[in-house]
Amino acid sequence: MPGVTRETLADAHRVVVKVGSSSLTGDDGRLDVDALRALSDVLAARRAAGRQVVLVSSGAIAAGLGPLGMTGRPRDLATAQAAASVGQGLLMARYTEAFARRGQRVGQVLLTVEDVMRRAQYRNALRTLDRLLDLDIMPIVNENDTTATHEIRFGDNDRLAAIVSHLTRADALVLLSDVDALYTAPPGVAGARRIDRVTGPQDLAEVRIGGAGSRVGTGGMATKLDAAAIATGSGIPVMLTSAANVAEALDGAPVGTWFAATGSRKNARRLWLAHAARPNGRVVLDDGAVRAITVGKKSLLAAGITGVEGEFDVGDVVELVSTDGLVVARGLVAYSSAELPPLLGKSSAALRDEIGHDREVVHRDHLAVVRHRR
Numbered sequence: 001m002p003g004v005t006r007e008t009l010a011d012a013h014r015v016v017v018k019v020g021s022s023s024l025t026g027d028d029g030r031l032d033v034d035a036l037r038a039l040s041d042v043l044a045a046r047r048a049a050g051r052q053v054v055l056v057s058s059g060a061i062a063a064g065l066g067p068l069g070m071t072g073r074p075r076d077l078a079t080a081q082a083a084a085s086v087g088q089g090l091l092m093a094r095y096t097e098a099f100a101r102r103g104q105r106v107g108q109v110l111l112t113v114e115d116v117m118r119r120a121q122y123r124n125a126l127r128t129l130d131r132l133l134d135l136d137i138m139p140i141v142n143e144n145d146t147t148a149t150h151e152i153r154f155g156d157n158d159r160l161a162a163i164v165s166h167l168t169r170a171d172a173l174v175l176l177s178d179v180d181a182l183y184t185a186p187p188g189v190a191g192a193r194r195i196d197r198v199t200g201p202q203d204l205a206e207v208r209i210g211g212a213g214s215r216v217g218t219g220g221m222a223t224k225l226d227a228a229a230i231a232t233g234s235g236i237p238v239m240l241t242s243a244a245n246v247a248e249a250l251d252g253a254p255v256g257t258w259f260a261a262t263g264s265r266k267n268a269r270r271l272w273l274a275h276a277a278r279p280n281g282r283v284v285l286d287d288g289a290v291r292a293i294t295v296g297k298k299s300l301l302a303a304g305i306t307g308v309e310g311e312f313d314v315g316d317v318v319e320l321v322s323t324d325g326l327v328v329a330r331g332l333v334a335y336s337s338a339e340l341p342p343l344l345g346k347s348s349a350a351l352r353d354e355i356g357h358d359r360e361v362v363h364r365d366h367l368a369v370v371r372h373r374r
């Protein structure tokens with residue numbers, strides 16, 4: 001069965017390789033061109049051997065720091081976006097030059113959440129990616145940082161890479177960071193052991209996760225584990241290792257942490273709702289509504305809601321929670337948190353009388369069942 005062990009990476013036809021800012025920057029937080037060239041050499045060699053690579057590269061913000069006279073990742077979004085605006089072009093210039101040394105051409109692909117979640121847009125993005133690969137051009141993907149907003153953005157490229165690997169039907173996802181593997185505890189904690197292989201959530205029960213290890217990284221190990229869950233849950237195995245190990249990892253050598261595929265291909269929109277979207281609030285469901293959406297695969301109606309928490313707008317992602325605090329699903333809500341309270345518990349007939357329609361609160365097409373404790 002393909003993808004069961006890390007050795008299968010050597011023969012994988014299409015891989016998505018994600019490299020984090022931490023692997024592309026020096027101690028001063030700025031772009032490390034030697035590191036970028038070393039990675040480009042390995043990926044160009046893989047392509048020259050007849051295999052396809054889609055590179056998801058962070059580093060736009062890091063590349064913008066030097067020209068802007070900054071040393072650490074800006075805290076506010078607008079400045080980070082300005083740094084990304086300055087840095088993305090420089091990053092691509094570096095890659096273009098580095099890959100050209102090996103005769104490999106590259107193309108920039110900047111994506112937003114909407115590009116990969118709306119069917120028409122994602123088909124368009126996919127067509128471009130496929131065409132680039134057909135033309136023997138290595139796509140270099142990043143989030144379109146300059147226009148993404150807080151509410152609707154991936155924010156970290158780990159989950160973006162997982163979704164890109166799903167969209168492009170990659171055979172494997174390789175996550176490269178500054179740490180050579182997943183450990184039982186963050187670096188620096190005494191006694192931390194490398195985890196060789198993860199076959200399901202039970203293998204992660206004892207793992208302690210810390211934040212980003214560098215001044216420029218985002219998310220740390222948590223977003224890598226989210227990414228691994230997204231990819232493996234849709235049938236794509238994941239290798240997590242350091243950029244220094246990329247050649248060995250792509251050859252299937254015993255490095256890093258291997259996450260075996262656990263599920264089968266999913267609907268992209270549900271995948272995003274379940275894993276990547278950031279919820280803005282919660283609605284609390286009575287037991288009948290929980291059963292209706294999980295077992296009955298129904299839409300969520302106002303009649304089954306007992307409470308509203310947080311502030312959200314029409315179209316935001318909300319968590320659907322049972323009365324005992326279990327997050328049973330996530331979905332795109334059709335009412336704002338201000339509109340909803342007077343409607344709770346009301347039947348469809350009562351709603352039609354009162355507000356002239358009985359629109360579902362979360363339509364089943366916009367709902368992903370998850371089930372985990374909050």
Ligand SMILES: Nc1ncnc2c1ncn2[C@@H]1O[C@H](COP(=O)(O)OP(=O)(O)O)[C@@H](O)[C@H]1O
Binds near residue numbers: 177218221
């Ligand atoms: N259990 C763990 N095992 C390995 N690394 C961990 C763990 N918990 C936290 N980390 C940290 O996660 C960091 C990688 O995340 P990040 O800095 O966001 O990297 P990148 O820029 O590559 O995305 C590592 O450098 C490490 O310090």
Ligand SMILES: N[C@@H](CCC(=O)OP(=O)(O)O)C(=O)O
Binds near residue numbers: 062143145157217
């Ligand atoms: N899109 C941002 C990267 C955000 C990000 O995920 O960074 P990292 O955690 O280093 O992979 C950039 O290019 O700077």
